[in-house]
Amino acid sequence: MRRLALLITTAALCGGLAALGTVGRDGSGHGSPTADAAHPASTAPVGDSSLTRAIAADQQRLRQVPGDATGWARLGAEYVEQARLTADPSYYPKADEALHRSLALAPEANTDALTGLGALANARHLFDQARDFAEQAVAVSPAHWPAYAVLADALTQLGDDSGATEAVQQLLDRRPGTASFTRAAYDLEQHGRIDDARTALQQARDGAYDPADRAFCQYQLAELDRNYNRTQEALSGYEQALHTDPDYTPALAGRARAEAALGHSEDAVRDYTAAIAKVPLPQYLLELGELHDSLGHAEQAREQYRLLTAEQQLAAANGVVDDLTLGQYQADHGDPAQAEQLLRAEWNRRHNPLVADALAWALHRNGHDTEALDYANEALAHGWNNALFRYHRGEIERALGRTDEARRDLSAALATDPGFSPLQAPRAREDLRDLS
Incomplete structure (x- = not known):
């Protein structure tokens, strides 16, 4: 890790990218740990x-x-x-x-x-x-x-x-450049090195001459800001990315996330709807469904979840294995027992922190809190200060009667990202008040 940090600081940037079709921060193509696996x-x-x-x-x-x-x-x-x-x-x-x-x-x-x-x-x-x-x-x-x-x-x-x-x-x-610096930033973020991650993304942005590359880097910086209690700065970053490349759909969805966190619900619904019309990613559908749920729009939420299921079925028919997104959806909005089954299968395939967190939550939803705590600890073991992970572990600790630990984790979740979820952040505040 020391050598990685040194190279990020000193390497000269090179332009150009190969179209590698890589997965996103959540495993999907674009990134938020709240949805697909990033x-x-x-x-x-x-x-x-x-x-x-x-x-x-x-x-x-x-x-x-x-x-x-x-x-x-x-x-x-x-x-x-x-x-x-x-x-x-x-x-x-x-x-x-x-x-x-x-x-x-x-x-x-x-x-x-x-x-x-x-x-x-x-x-x-x-x-x-x-x-x-x-x-x-x-x-x-x-x-x-x-x-x-x-x-x-x-x-x-x-x-x-x-x-x-x-x-x-x-x-x-x-190949020091956008593809390598953005991956380095994510690696650093997962180890809790947020300032180093921001430095890597800034270097990638400053060395990007193609508008699409630059918009991509601006979007990644905005995602980092949004994940760590800089929501207004994130909103500006998403708007900069859209100004650089008006067709860059992830920035449109990112702007919707920031707007939802800031309480601009109508703007968020509008931008999510526009993003889904362009690129109907399951992640966007789940996020919009949860936003509708938080606003009491039950019918609109069900429609997004129905579309999400249809997209998942289409993906599976074309060889995509995505038990993580479906498991996350089932844990909160469907059948928690099915969620546990799906996420155990996913964990058997890969021991990723996102999967550990999702499995922990599914186990909690099924009342298996002692086992859930082991997976929640695994999700946070490498230093990733993820608000959703903290919230999930806090709720598991609360269910186990570990009041001090629950209070600490729920407080940390809200301090890291007060708007980490339109549904779960308000619950975290309410439960923290109860514990206090």
Whole structure:
């Protein structure tokens, strides 16, 4: 970790990014720990229209030269990126076919296809497969920096703490820039080093010349501000990102989160609705549903949850395994027993702090508080001062009669982010008053 901090301070920034189709801070594509599983920081967004043109050009070329292994790998990576931008998982089978065709044409030393398959596996939440593909690519070509980005994302989601940090360091060594600095920032944040994380994101922003890259960095800085009780600054950051790139949907959803935390409910509903119309991510649907719930709009909340379930089913039909988001939804709005089953399965696949926290909450909702506390402690073990994690552990401690510990954790949750959830932050305040 000391070497990672030194490199963040001194490295020169380089421009340009590969479209790696990485998962988001919550495991989904964009990031909030309150929804889907977040976020090794994604690569910066690629313009939808330019990507569509690139896909069309590669499709045309491959009709003429079907034996072009490099072209098939590039097309597969483009399909992964298109799925990320549009939240349309039907691109994943297309990506899978294109990347495997590339590998069949060039089975030896095909780092582009291996890296693309790793990015695809990350997007489908098949993180163990993503790790294996990335490691194969690194073994073939140790200088191939995009493989380290895929590897860092996979290891972060798998909960391999030291391995993820090392992969980020390897990425920084080979390609200091937006993709590496944003991943470094997330690694630092998970270890409680918020100031260092902000420094890394500021360096990424200051070295970003492309508007899409710059908007992405502005958005990540705003997310960091929002997570740590700088909500007004976060709102300004999201607006800066939208000014830089008006089509950047995550900033629109981020602005909605900040507006909800500041009590600007009508503005938040408007912005969430606009973001969902562009990119119907389950994370956005869950957040808007909970906002409606907090406002007493039961029918509107049910509609968002219905759409979330439909999106989850569509994703599953296209090879995405996402028991985390569904488990989080079921724990608070559906069947807690099913939530526990889903999240135990997810924990068996990956020991990530987000999964530990979600499983702890599902166990609490089912009355298994002693076991829940073990997982809540695991979620916070590496120093991530996450308000939702603190709230969940505080409620578990409260149920176990550990009054002092509960008071401490509920207070810490509200001090870290007073608006961490439109539903649960008010409950935290009420329960803290009861304990006091």
